[in-house]
Amino acid sequence: MKEFDYIVNDELGIHARPAGQLAKLAKGYADTVITITKGDKTVKATQLMKLMNLCVKQGATVTVKVEGPQEEEAFAEVQKFFNDNL
Amino acid sequence: MILIQGKGVSTGVTKGKLYLFQRQDTTIHKAPAEDIGQEKARIAEAQQKSIEQLEALVEKAREEAGEESAMLFETHAMFTEDEDYVEAIMDMLEEEGCCAEYAVQTAGEQFADMFAQMDDEYMKARASDIRDVTQRILNNLLGVAEGGIDSDEPVVLAADDLAPSETLQLDKSKILGFVTQGGSGNSHTAILARTMGIPAICGVGDALKPEYNGRTAYIDGETGQVVLDPDELTLAGLQDKYQKQQEMRALLQEMKGQPDVTLDGKELMLYCNIGSPEDIAAVQANDGQGVGLFRSEFLYLAAEDYPTEEEQFQAYKAAAAAMDGKRVVIRTLDIGADKQVDYFGLNKEENPAMGLRAIRICLNRPEVFRTQLRALYRASAYGKIAIMFPMITSVWEVKECRRACTSVMAELTKEGIPFNADTEIGIMIETPASIFMAADLAKLVDFFSIGTNDLTQYTLACDRQCNDLGKFFDPHHPAVLRAIKHATDAAHEAGIWIGICGELAGDISLLPTFLAIGIDELSVSPSVVLPLRAELRKSIAKTCTLERLEG
CATH class of the missing domain: 3.20.20.60 (Phosphoenolpyruvate-binding domains)
Known part of the structure; x- marks a missing residue:
C-alpha cells in the first residue's frame, strides 16, 4: 500500500468536475483500490457522489491510499492528478 | 377531407403532423412490485437510456455551447452511473418491495437531500443536478418525452388546453403551430403562439379526435381552420396562402433597421x-x-x-x-x-x-x-x-x-x-x-x-x-x-x-x-x-x- 497527504488548493475544493475525472481515472484500475480519507471518513475514488459528499474544501487535508496489483502506476497517476487539478 | 372549425388566435398557415400533447403525470405512488427482478431490469434499462441521452447531450453541447456546458452533462452521466446511487435505488426496491418508479424517486431524493444539507453553497446547489438526473431516469421509466414532444420533426401541437407552466417546458423548436380544444384569444397558448410568430387555433372542442394523432394537417390561423386530407381545391388555396405568407415575410425583412x-x-x-x-x-x-x-x-x-x-x-x-x-x-x-x-x-x-x-x-x-x-x-x-x-x-x-x-x-x-x-x-x-x-x-x-x-x-x-x-x-x-x-x-x-x-x-x-x-x-x-x-x-x-x- 502507498499513500500521500494532500492539501487541496482548488478554490471550490473537490467539486464535481475533478471528482468526476478522478472517478473515471480510478475506474481504469480494476483491481487496484484508490481511497480518499478526510477526518474519520473514507470513500473509494470511484464513489463520485460520496466523494463529493466529503465536502473537501480549499485548504483541507486528505489522505490518498492506493492498494493493489497496479499500485505503482496508479499512485503516480493519482498524485499527478491531484497536483495538476486540485 | 376533414375540416375542423375553430377560432384563429395567431395568424399564419402551416402544415405538419398533428401531435397530441401528453400530460406528464409524474406523481408517483408507492405500489408493490409484482416481480422485483423485472423492476430491477426496468431500472437498469432506464439508467442505460439516460446515459445514452446524456452522452448525446455532451456531444451536442460541445458543438453548440462549449466545453463548460458539455462537462455538466458529463457529470450528470457519471451521477447516473454512480455505484452508491444505483445501489441505494436497488436496495430500496428490495427492502420495500415497491415499484421501480417509487424506488428511484425516493432514493434519488435522499441523495439530493444529502447534498442539500451540506455546509457548502456549491455542494448544496448540486442537489438540483441530482434531482435532474433522477427526473431523467423517471422520465425514461415512465416513457415521458423531454419537453413534452416525442418527435424528431417539428409538429402541430394539439391539446385540450395548455397551462402556463406547461407552455414554458415545451421544446419550442419542435412546434409549427397550436390547435387547442379550449382556450381563447387571450389564453396563454395564444399569447405564446403570437410571440413565436406561428399559427394557433383554439376552441375546436370535440371535433379534434385522438385518432388524428400523427396525421398531417394544414392549419390556417386566419380562418381558424384545421384541414386533414384536403381536396384539390382546398389544397391549392392553402398552398397559395402559404406562398404569399413567405413572400410577405421576405418583404417585412426590409423593414429591419428602419426608424419607427x-x-x-x-x-x-x-x-x-x-x-x-x-x-x-x-x-x-x-x-x-x-x-x-x-x-x-x-x-x-x-x-x-x-x-x-x-x-x-x-x-x-x-x-x-x-x-x-x-x-x-x-x-x-x-x-x-x-x-x-x-x-x-x-x-x-x-x-x-x-x-x-x-x-x-x-x-x-x-x-x-x-x-x-x-x-x-x-x-x-x-x-x-x-x-x-x-x-x-x-x-x-x-x-x-x-x-x-x-x-x-x-x-x-x-x-x-x-x-x-x-x-x-x-x-x-x-x-x-x-x-x-x-x-x-x-x-x-x-x-x-x-x-x-x-x-x-x-x-x-x-x-x-x-x-x-x-x-x-x-x-x-x-x-x-x-x-x-x-x-x-x-x-x-x-x-x-x-x-x-x-x-x-x-x-x-x-x-x-x-x-x-x-x-x-x-x-x-x-x-x-x-x-x-x-x-x-x-x-x-x-x-x-x-x-x-x-x-
Missing part, C-alpha cells in the same frame, strides 16, 4: 412583450427597439418554491445585458387570477380576477416583494431596466411601492452592491380606478403602460376567460378607447411617457387611433413589430382622427 416614424415625423417606440430571457432572441430577430413588458411570472410559475434573489437577478441581468442599453420594462410578480402558483398557498377564490393578485400579493408579503426588488435593482447596473407595478388602483399603493424601492436601494448602498438609482418606475394602467386617478398617479411615476386585456375586462365587465361573450366582449369598445385617451392626457400633462402593452397594441387597425390619441410606445409580440413598423411608416399622424372614440 410616420411620414410626417411623429416617432413611436415599438417595443416587445416577452415572457422569459430566451425571448430576447425573438426581439432582436424582429428588430424590437426595447422590451415594453417582461412578464416576471415565468420565474415563479416554472419553480416549485419561491425563486431566490440570485436566480431572479441572473434572469433580469441576462435580459438587460442582451438588450444592450435599450429599455427593458420588467413587470413585478403578477400571479393570481388565471395564473396560479401552489407554493404561494393562496386561498381559492370565487372570482380571482378581482381577488388577491399581482401588487396586492406583493404589498401583503413584503419579503416576496423585497426579494424581487433587490434582484431588479441589482440587475439595473447591467442595462436600462425599468420597473413596473401591475394592478394599481390607488395612490397609496404606488407610495408604498416607492417606499419599498427606496428601502431596497438603501440596503444595496449599505452592502456596496452597484445599482442604478435613476431606474425608472412605472405602473400598469389596467383598472378603471387607475384611469380615474390617472392625473394623481402620473405625478408619482416615470411612465404608464396600459394593460388593455384587463382594462377591457374590467371596463366592460366581461370575463377574459369566458368564450360565450362574443359580441359583448369588444376590445374596440369606445369606452376602452376613451379610457386610453384619458390616461394619455393625464400622462402628458404630468410630462411622462405612456405606452400600451396589452394585446390591443398589436392591433394594426387601431394604429391611427393610437396616433391620434398620442400614445408614445406600443409593446407587442415580437412577430408584430415589423408589420406594425411597415404600417407606421405609411401613416400620417396629422390626418388620424378620434372617430373610433365616438359612441
Whole structure:
C-alpha cells in the first residue's frame, strides 16, 4: 500500500468536475483500490457522489491510499492528478 | 377531407403532423412490485437510456455551447452511473418491495437531500443536478418525452388546453403551430403562439379526435381552420396562402433597421412583450427597439418554491445585458387570477380576477416583494431596466411601492452592491380606478403602460376567460378607447411617457387611433413589430382622427 497527504488548493475544493475525472481515472484500475480519507471518513475514488459528499474544501487535508496489483502506476497517476487539478 | 372549425388566435398557415400533447403525470405512488427482478431490469434499462441521452447531450453541447456546458452533462452521466446511487435505488426496491418508479424517486431524493444539507453553497446547489438526473431516469421509466414532444420533426401541437407552466417546458423548436380544444384569444397558448410568430387555433372542442394523432394537417390561423386530407381545391388555396405568407415575410425583412416614424415625423417606440430571457432572441430577430413588458411570472410559475434573489437577478441581468442599453420594462410578480402558483398557498377564490393578485400579493408579503426588488435593482447596473407595478388602483399603493424601492436601494448602498438609482418606475394602467386617478398617479411615476386585456375586462365587465361573450366582449369598445385617451392626457400633462402593452397594441387597425390619441410606445409580440413598423411608416399622424372614440 502507498499513500500521500494532500492539501487541496482548488478554490471550490473537490467539486464535481475533478471528482468526476478522478472517478473515471480510478475506474481504469480494476483491481487496484484508490481511497480518499478526510477526518474519520473514507470513500473509494470511484464513489463520485460520496466523494463529493466529503465536502473537501480549499485548504483541507486528505489522505490518498492506493492498494493493489497496479499500485505503482496508479499512485503516480493519482498524485499527478491531484497536483495538476486540485 | 376533414375540416375542423375553430377560432384563429395567431395568424399564419402551416402544415405538419398533428401531435397530441401528453400530460406528464409524474406523481408517483408507492405500489408493490409484482416481480422485483423485472423492476430491477426496468431500472437498469432506464439508467442505460439516460446515459445514452446524456452522452448525446455532451456531444451536442460541445458543438453548440462549449466545453463548460458539455462537462455538466458529463457529470450528470457519471451521477447516473454512480455505484452508491444505483445501489441505494436497488436496495430500496428490495427492502420495500415497491415499484421501480417509487424506488428511484425516493432514493434519488435522499441523495439530493444529502447534498442539500451540506455546509457548502456549491455542494448544496448540486442537489438540483441530482434531482435532474433522477427526473431523467423517471422520465425514461415512465416513457415521458423531454419537453413534452416525442418527435424528431417539428409538429402541430394539439391539446385540450395548455397551462402556463406547461407552455414554458415545451421544446419550442419542435412546434409549427397550436390547435387547442379550449382556450381563447387571450389564453396563454395564444399569447405564446403570437410571440413565436406561428399559427394557433383554439376552441375546436370535440371535433379534434385522438385518432388524428400523427396525421398531417394544414392549419390556417386566419380562418381558424384545421384541414386533414384536403381536396384539390382546398389544397391549392392553402398552398397559395402559404406562398404569399413567405413572400410577405421576405418583404417585412426590409423593414429591419428602419426608424419607427410616420411620414410626417411623429416617432413611436415599438417595443416587445416577452415572457422569459430566451425571448430576447425573438426581439432582436424582429428588430424590437426595447422590451415594453417582461412578464416576471415565468420565474415563479416554472419553480416549485419561491425563486431566490440570485436566480431572479441572473434572469433580469441576462435580459438587460442582451438588450444592450435599450429599455427593458420588467413587470413585478403578477400571479393570481388565471395564473396560479401552489407554493404561494393562496386561498381559492370565487372570482380571482378581482381577488388577491399581482401588487396586492406583493404589498401583503413584503419579503416576496423585497426579494424581487433587490434582484431588479441589482440587475439595473447591467442595462436600462425599468420597473413596473401591475394592478394599481390607488395612490397609496404606488407610495408604498416607492417606499419599498427606496428601502431596497438603501440596503444595496449599505452592502456596496452597484445599482442604478435613476431606474425608472412605472405602473400598469389596467383598472378603471387607475384611469380615474390617472392625473394623481402620473405625478408619482416615470411612465404608464396600459394593460388593455384587463382594462377591457374590467371596463366592460366581461370575463377574459369566458368564450360565450362574443359580441359583448369588444376590445374596440369606445369606452376602452376613451379610457386610453384619458390616461394619455393625464400622462402628458404630468410630462411622462405612456405606452400600451396589452394585446390591443398589436392591433394594426387601431394604429391611427393610437396616433391620434398620442400614445408614445406600443409593446407587442415580437412577430408584430415589423408589420406594425411597415404600417407606421405609411401613416400620417396629422390626418388620424378620434372617430373610433365616438359612441
